[in-house]
Amino acid sequence: MFLLDVRYDPETCTITKWIKDSRCTPVREVYYPRAYISLEGKPDLRHLITSLPGVREVCSEKKSTFLGREPEEVICATVDPGSIYVTASMLEAKGCGLYNIDLDPVRQYLLEHCLFPVAKLKGDDPHAIDYEIPEFTSMNLSVLPAKERGIVTFDDPIRSIISGDTVIEDKDEAEMIGSMESEIAASDPDIILTENGDSFDLPYLYHRAALHSIDLQLGREKDVMLHRGARSYFSYGRILYKPGGYLLSGRLHLDASSFLFREGGLPGLVDLARITGIPLQELSRLSPGSAVTALQVNQALHDGVLVPWKRNLAEHWKTAEELLIADRGALVIEPEVGLHENVFEIDFASLFPNIMVNHNISPETVLCACCKDSRHRVPFTDYNICERRIGLIPRVIKPLVERRMAYKKRIAADPARAEEYEMKQNVLKWLLVTSFGYMGFNKARFGRIECHESITAYGREILLTTMELAESAGFEILHGIVDSLWVKGRDPEKLCELVTRKIGIPLELKGEFRWIVFLPNKSNGTGALNRYYGVMKNGKLKVRGIEMRRSDMPRLIINLQEAMLKRLAEAKTASEFYTRIPDAIQVLRQYTRSLLNNEFAPADMVFETRVSRSWDDYRQFNDRAAALQQYRQEGIEMQPGQIVRYIITDHRSKSYKKRVVISELSDENTRYDSTKYYEYLMRAAESILLPFGYTAHRLDEMMKGKIQWNLCEF
DNA sequence: ATCACCCGGGG
DNA sequence: GTGTACGGGTGAT
Numbered sequence: 001m002f003l004l005d006v007r008y009d010p011e012t013c014t015i016t017k018w019i020k021d022s023r024c025t026p027v028r029e030v031y032y033p034r035a036y037i038s039l040e041g042k043p044d045l046r047h048l049i050t051s052l053p054g055v056r057e058v059c060s061e062k063k064s065t066f067l068g069r070e071p072e073e074v075i076c077a078t079v080d081p082g083s084i085y086v087t088a089s090m091l092e093a094k095g096c097g098l099y100n101i102d103l104d105p106v107r108q109y110l111l112e113h114c115l116f117p118v119a120k121l122k123g124d125d126p127h128a129i130d131y132e133i134p135e136f137t138s139m140n141l142s143v144l145p146a147k148e149r150g151i152v153t154f155d156d157p158i159r160s161i162i163s164g165d166t167v168i169e170d171k172d173e174a175e176m177i178g179s180m181e182s183e184i185a186a187s188d189p190d191i192i193l194t195e196n197g198d199s200f201d202l203p204y205l206y207h208r209a210a211l212h213s214i215d216l217q218l219g220r221e222k223d224v225m226l227h228r229g230a231r232s233y234f235s236y237g238r239i240l241y242k243p244g245g246y247l248l249s250g251r252l253h254l255d256a257s258s259f260l261f262r263e264g265g266l267p268g269l270v271d272l273a274r275i276t277g278i279p280l281q282e283l284s285r286l287s288p289g290s291a292v293t294a295l296q297v298n299q300a301l302h303d304g305v306l307v308p309w310k311r312n313l314a315e316h317w318k319t320a321e322e323l324l325i326a327d328r329g330a331l332v333i334e335p336e337v338g339l340h341e342n343v344f345e346i347d348f349a350s351l352f353p354n355i356m357v358n359h360n361i362s363p364e365t366v367l368c369a370c371c372k373d374s375r376h377r378v379p380f381t382d383y384n385i386c387e388r389r390i391g392l393i394p395r396v397i398k399p400l401v402e403r404r405m406a407y408k409k410r411i412a413a414d415p416a417r418a419e420e421y422e423m424k425q426n427v428l429k430w431l432l433v434t435s436f437g438y439m440g441f442n443k444a445r446f447g448r449i450e451c452h453e454s455i456t457a458y459g460r461e462i463l464l465t466t467m468e469l470a471e472s473a474g475f476e477i478l479h480g481i482v483d484s485l486w487v488k489g490r491d492p493e494k495l496c497e498l499v500t501r502k503i504g505i506p507l508e509l510k511g512e513f514r515w516i517v518f519l520p521n522k523s524n525g526t527g528a529l530n531r532y533y534g535v536m537k538n539g540k541l542k543v544r545g546i547e548m549r550r551s552d553m554p555r556l557i558i559n560l561q562e563a564m565l566k567r568l569a570e571a572k573t574a575s576e577f578y579t580r581i582p583d584a585i586q587v588l589r590q591y592t593r594s595l596l597n598n599e600f601a602p603a604d605m606v607f608e609t610r611v612s613r614s615w616d617d618y619r620q621f622n623d624r625a626a627a628l629q630q631y632r633q634e635g636i637e638m639q640p641g642q643i644v645r646y647i648i649t650d651h652r653s654k655s656y657k658k659r660v661v662i663s664e665l666s667d668e669n670t671r672y673d674s675t676k677y678y679e680y681l682m683r684a685a686e687s688i689l690l691p692f693g694y695t696a697h698r699l700d701e702m703m704k705g706k707i708q709w710n711l712c713e714f
Numbered sequence: 715a716t717c718a719c720c721c722g723g724g725g
Numbered sequence: 726g727t728g729t730a731c732g733g734g735t736g737a738t
Contacts, residue, residue: 102726233726289727422725429724437728444727452729522734529732530722545733550721609720620718620737651736683735 002134003119004190005252006279008105010081015109018250019121020134020190024220026250032056032078033105035088036306038065038097039075045094049075052090054083064305065097067392067446068364071304074099081105088309099306103297107277111301117273117280126274127399129406133270133420136252139164139189141180141218143201151634151664154207161205164189174212177205184218190252191266192218197255198285199243206246220250230639240610241641245285258284260291264427267420272427275403288430289438292396295431296446299396307445333467335479335486335518335527338691341574343478343534344492345510348462350401350429351483352436354505355458356451357398361439362391363448378454379461385454392446397435404428459483466499466507473498479518481529486516512537515574519546520690533688535569546687552609556591556600556677557684563587564688581692585702588685592703595674595681602666605647605677613640623648626656630665633657651676 005018008031015031018024039045050058056078062071074097079087088098100108110116116126124131145152146159160169161176163183168176184192194201202218209216230244246253254261260269261284273280276294283291297307348354355361359376365386366378376385407425411418438444439452459482466485467477475489489495492509499507516534518527531545547553548561564584571577594600607623615628615638627646631638638644645663651673653659661670682696682703689699 231726287727293727426725433724434728437730439728521732531733545722547734550734552720612719618718622719622736624719687734 001121003115003117003121005250005281006106006110006115006117007249008081008109010105013080013082015106016249018220024188024190024250026221031105031109033081033084033100033103033108035077035079035084035101036061036063036099037075037077037091038072038099040095040097042095045091045096046075048094049077049091052087054080054087056080062304063099064303065099066308066364067300067305067362068368068386068389074306092309098309100301101309103307104278106279107294107298110277111298116275116277117283118270119274126277127403129403131274133267136190136266137188138191138193139184139187140193141184141197141201142194143205145204149664149667151631151636151662153635154204158205158208173208174214177209177212177214177216181217188220192248192251192253194253194255196257197253198245198258202246202253203244218251218253219248222249233641241639241643242285245281247281252281254280254284259287260284260427260430263423263430265423268423268427271424272431288427288434289444292431292435292438293445295396295400296392299392300446303392305392332482332529333477333480333485335529335532337518337520337525337527339515339517339574339577340478340488340513341515342488343513343516344487344489345513346485346487346492346496346507347510348483348503349506349508350404350432351459351462351505352455353397353401353432355455355462356435357394357401358504359454359458360385360391360394361451361454361458362393363446363451365389365391366448366450366454378457380457381453383450383454393435393439393451397432400428400431400435404432462503462505465503469499469502470495479527479532484510511542513542514572515577516542517691519687522686522690531687533565533568535571539569541565541569547684552607554606554608554677554680555604556595557680559604560588560591560681561684561688563591564685568688578692581689581694584689585685585694585699588681588699589703591681592678595677598671598674600672602647602663602668602670602672605672606645606663606666607648608643608645610641610643611638614638621654621656623651623660626659627662629656630660630662634662634665648673648676 001019001021003017004020004024007016008014009016013030013032015029017027017029019027037049049055058075058077060073061076063074064071065074084101088101092098118134119126140162142162144159145156147156158173158176160167161180163180164187166183168179168183171179206216231242233240233242256262260272264272269280269284272291273283276283276291277298278286278291278294300307367383368386371387372384374384374387376387377383378385404425407421407428410421411425414421436455439447439455463480463483463485467480470477470485470487470489473489473495475487475495477485477487479486496507496509513534513536516532519531520526521528528545533541533543533546535541543549543565546561548558564587567583567587568577568580571580609624611624611628615625615632618625618628623646624644627644628638631644646660647663647666647670648659649661649671650658682699685699686694686696
């Protein structure tokens with residue numbers, strides 16, 4: 001017996017717990033979330049609160065209103081979620097402090113009742129590492145529209161529906177939908193698994209059903225609801241598009257294309273749902289950053305710390321200019337361009353999370369008021385760090401690091417379940433990675449820019465120390481960045497041991513390269529920080545930064561670089577490497593010939609890129625703008641963050657119809673712009689061979705037979 | 715020359 | 726409702 005899902009209906013103020021036993025049944029309960037109000041020395045307001053809309057019960061409690069602050073008397077009110085924002089705004093206008101206003105009622109309920117998603121209802125602990133993942137029954141669902149070519153829209157009727165092992169087709173559309181519904185009702189799965197179900201299959205199905213006046217039900221109860229509307233948002237320095245989520249009642253719709261599902265699968269999601277308290281359907285649609293925030297909020301609530309309404313407006317956010325100065329010391333060792341033999345790569349494991357834990361970095365501990373003379377000072381900045389208490393962030397991160405390590409150990413120790421543990425540790429890795437960036441994010445609940453700075457400062461100091469240790473152990477340092485070093489020398493394991501002992505964070509030997517090529521910056525020839533390729537001792541290629549690593553590049557370019565590198569990778573030594581260069585150039589020659597003979601399939605020529613704005617917001621007319629206008633012509637309004645696919649047909653054309661063809665409209669007769677693709681081929685080859693004297697220009701001349709082999713030297 | 719615009723990371 | 730800042734490349738103006 002376990003808790004499959006929990007939902008809250010703000011209209012009726014009802015919690016619904018879906019409990020899976022031999023059957024899956026809803027258990028309902030009326031629940032009002034709690035809000036907290038600090039009067040800030042205006043006791044006369046107390047009576048007012050009881051009379052405000054939606055307020056039910058009022059009492060006093062002792063809570064901390066800010067991280068690191070002593071508990072004080074505040075007012076706790078249970079409030080109708082329907083009127084909470086109105087009430088909160090009124091009190092805010094009167095100068096009150098408002099807390100726990102926008103917490104998810106489901107999470108509040110679960111925390112108050114010591115429950116969590118996927119819990120066994122008796123004797124289960126959310127922090128347990130060894131627990132049983134229940135046997136979910138699952139069904140795959142996908143819908144195919146009847147359209148051979150061109151852009152699919154919701155106006156195209158359904159061709160077929162695949163639900164589980166059944167293919168429903170060759171029937172009237174309404175009948176197909178009906179068959180699917182009975183199929184789902186009969187097998188009664190706990191999970192409906194789709195690929196892109198949020199962005200296509202489910203909205204499409206509901207739309208088609210509505211046309212036949214069918215009130216579609218995919219859940220175990222009516223009430224299918226939209227999790228959130230589709231939206232574009234800014235993340236990771238770029239605009240991303242997120243379709244609205246389609247959530248079901250009593251049944252979990254999981255979209256396998258969502259980030260957390262891809263990275264962790266069902267085991268990773270279940271693990272995360274248990275520790276964050278976020279139900280699976282919502283959780284699968286969140287970013288790792290949101291999951292980290294959830295853990296921080298849980299910890300705060302557990303500690304009796306209230307969560308301020310609205311975002312964290314810390315006293316002092318640095319201007320862009322100040323930030324630049326603080327970051328100026330970022331430690332990077334410019335790589336030595338060219339070919340190197342027998343190189344070791346050594347990396348710190350989870351450097352930033354370990355720094356946060358080891359150095360107690362948290363918004364309330366960095367520059368705390370209570371330990372101005374603390375012995376703990378942040379390098380390069382002289383910020384003091386609290387000596388009296390361990391901060392919220394380390395208390396959240398430490399168990400995460402330990403949990404991940406425990407899973408990593410089990411991968412080796414328990415091969416039968418290795419895959420499951422791998423997925424769990426992988427999700428946790430993402431939480432740890434984002435926990436750092438979140439510190440510098442000015443909308444983070446518990447972020448603070450000084451924490452961000454402190455972490456990078458410690459990082460710099462650690463890498464510097466490591467370099468000194470390496471150099472005094474006789475190593476030559478070829479390249480270094482953030483948490484990694486590339487070195488030449490003897491006995492790297494011993495070095496790792498030494499550094500691990502001195503620093504207290506594991507330094508690991510990541511790999512040994514037979515040879516590695518650090519690539520130059522194409523514009524100024526200096527070492528580029530993250531462009532290299534090399535072959536490890538086990539024969540595996542490692543490539544970073546060049547075209548083949550980019551998701552927007554056509555298959556053609558990726559194939560070319562893969563083929564060229566495959567030739568080079570046959571070399572076991574540096575001197576063998578040089579003899580393979582002509583082979584690599586021969587590959588380029590073949591590609592060039594095929595290209596000019598129009599032998600490549602349109603599918604190999606497609607650029608795939610995420611647009612940052614809508615068609616009329618582009619200030620420059622480029623390939624993306626042309627593609628967007630073409631989509632629009634076809635009746636599709638692409639939103640910022642959505643992905644467009646196009647083939648370049650006439651790069652110099654000013655006409656959006658001539659310049660590119662969006663891939664949905666391309667066919668075997670599409671004529672690509674061979675001049676432009678030729679240019680891309682030369683440049684991609686240049687990316688690989690530039691350190692050896694082959695520029696795109698020179699390669700071009702070689703292809704055209706203007707230069708003979710013996711003239712090309714380096 | 716300068717600005718616009720897109721991508722990466724880890725495994 | 727939730728990652729920054731930056732390096733790198735290419736293309737438009």
